[in-house]
Amino acid sequence: MSQKEFTWGVATAAHQVEGAWLEDGKGLNVWDAFSHTPGKIKNGDTADVACDHYHRYEEDIDLIEQLGVRGYRFSISWARILPQGRGEVNQAGIDFYNRLIDGLLAKGITPFVTLYHWDLPLTLQMENDGWLSYSTAEAFAEYAQVCFNAFGDRVKKWMTFNESWCTAVLGHGSGVFAPGRTSVTEPYLAAHNLMLAHGLAAKAFRDGGYAGQIGIANNCDFREPLTDAPEDQAAAQEALEFFYGWFTDPVVFGDYPAIMRERVGDRLPKFTPEQSELLKGSADFLGLNHYTTHYASRADVDENGVAAENGNGGMDADQCVHLSADPAWPTTSMGWYVVPWGLRKMLNWIEQRYNGLPIYVTENGCSVEDNDPSTAVEDHFRAKFIESYTEELKKARDEDGVNVQGYFCWTLMDNFEWTRGYDMRFGLIFCNFDTLERIPKASYRAYQQLIQRDCAGSES
Numbered sequence: 197m198s199q200k201e202f203t204w205g206v207a208t209a210a211h212q213v214e215g216a217w218l219e220d221g222k223g224l225n226v227w228d229a230f231s232h233t234p235g236k237i238k239n240g241d242t243a244d245v246a247c248d249h250y251h252r253y254e255e256d257i258d259l260i261e262q263l264g265v266r267g268y269r270f271s272i273s274w275a276r277i278l279p280q281g282r283g284e285v286n287q288a289g290i291d292f293y294n295r296l297i298d299g300l301l302a303k304g305i306t307p308f309v310t311l312y313h314w315d316l317p318l319t320l321q322m323e324n325d326g327w328l329s330y331s332t333a334e335a336f337a338e339y340a341q342v343c344f345n346a347f348g349d350r351v352k353k354w355m356t357f358n359e360s361w362c363t364a365v366l367g368h369g370s371g372v373f374a375p376g377r378t379s380v381t382e383p384y385l386a387a388h389n390l391m392l393a394h395g396l397a398a399k400a401f402r403d404g405g406y407a408g409q410i411g412i413a414n415n416c417d418f419r420e421p422l423t424d425a426p427e428d429q430a431a432a433q434e435a436l437e438f439f440y441g442w443f444t445d446p447v448v449f450g451d452y453p454a455i456m457r458e459r460v461g462d463r464l465p466k467f468t469p470e471q472s473e474l475l476k477g478s479a480d481f482l483g484l485n486h487y488t489t490h491y492a493s494r495a496d497v498d499e500n501g502v503a504a505e506n507g508n509g510g511m512d513a514d515q516c517v518h519l520s521a522d523p524a525w526p527t528t529s530m531g532w533y534v535v536p537w538g539l540r541k542m543l544n545w546i547e548q549r550y551n552g553l554p555i556y557v558t559e560n561g562c563s564v565e566d567n568d569p570s571t572a573v574e575d576h577f578r579a580k581f582i583e584s585y586t587e588e589l590k591k592a593r594d595e596d597g598v599n600v601q602g603y604f605c606w607t608l609m610d611n612f613e614w615t616r617g618y619d620m621r622f623g624l625i626f627c628n629f630d631t632l633e634r635i636p637k638a639s640y641r642a643y644q645q646l647i648q649r650d651c652a653g654s655e656s
């Protein structure tokens with residue numbers, strides 16, 4: 197397979213790298229507010245400066261070019277474009293992304309643009325209750341339209357949402373992410389409006405006649421049945437439907453997985469026939485953000501048939517799944533298990549369920565906790581992680597025939613890791629958050645060589 201058909205890339209997100217939180221007319225977003233709330237973020241870190249990518253993007257483009265990737269996935273900060281979420285457009289924000297896009301294209305790097313990576317304009321949260329309201333979906337479509345108009349002549353690969361599961365479950369279920377709400381109902385309502393927002397934006401994209409493709413980046417950890425027992429097989433399958441299917445079935449088939457309707461009942465909102473039509477077939481490709489794998493087995497239930505395990509705002513009880521791990525699996529500093537074969541199985545699962553729609557691994561990577569540059573750059577654990585996961589991806593692509601068309605390593609450089617602040621480093625490049633110096637790590641070179649080998653192999 198040639199480089200043309202398979203894109204090796206690297207990913208970031210606006211709020212995690214840009215900084216410049218109050219510059220050039222940018223409005224506030226929910227993560228600005230959340231990270232300025234005492235107790236929400238480790239060490240009280242904020243993303244006010246982050247990697248200062250807003251001012252240092254040229255240096256970062258050079259680092260992307262030298263890495264040898266042909267794709268760069270980044271997100272646009274909604275509040276930089278529309279400071280109040282809708283209405284007045286901030287030209288300085290448009291100008292920044294124009295400079296970034298033009299700089300990438302000049303180096304032959306294809307921009308893969310995510311419209312929403314969690315940084316909802318604060319006004320929409322305060323005035324509309326954010327994703328709990330359908331009006332936010334309408335505002336998103338307006339914002340998407342502004343972006344298609346401004347950048348659509350050069351950007352051909354769009355993703356509406358990044359990891360809606362996190363916005364729904366961590367933002368509205370367990371409350372550990374912005375906007376920090378806890379509920380057993382709101383995750384489903386927020387998810388519903390996120391789905392409708394995707395549908396409206398995809399329609400605007402297609403009706404507008406823009407060239408290119410629009411997709412969605414959903415996250416999913418793989419669920420391997422703990423045993424061959426039918427109940428464990430079912431538990432694993434249902435867990436995948438509750439995770440990836442929740443946000444992917446609607447954009448492919450027009451509705452939620454049947455098992456969710458059965459288990460969640462009235463707390464799961466319904467699509468009208470028109471909404472279902474809007475959503476069906478609304479993704480040209482599927483993104484997968486994949487970080488780990490667990491074993492799945494049927495959870496114990498009490499005398500009322502309710503699962504004993506009840507985490508993530510009721511999600512665990514709704515799924516009735518017990519997760520476990522092999523103690524032999526290594527873990528990253530986030531405590532996430534390193535299970536490379538899970539990626540191959542996950543890709544095969546997506547291929548089969550969604551009839552071969554193109555898939556991009558829009559994120560995969562690992563954190564290593566080390567703030568000392570002299571040792572942090574010797575990140576052979578991360579290099580091995582990337583090598584082993586991409587080996588499994590290549591098996592899916594070359595041996596299993598999965599239609600996977602790209603891989604984006606998370607992430608270009610250490611950045612603001614949400615509630616974990618700056619201690620959890622996922623970068624191929626070390627970022628010194630005092631001096632903002634960037635230092636490529638061993639994994640940067642390992643990834644560079646891996647790409648060169650794959651491209652050379654495909655040309656012979």
Ligand code: PNW
Nearest residue numbers: 209212358359362415485559606613622
């Ligand atoms: C993803 N979880 O976040 C995001 O898309 C990135 O912005 C982030 O930096 C990266 O993965 C590493 O964390 C996730 O708790 C955050 O299951 C949390 C979870 C999953 C993904």
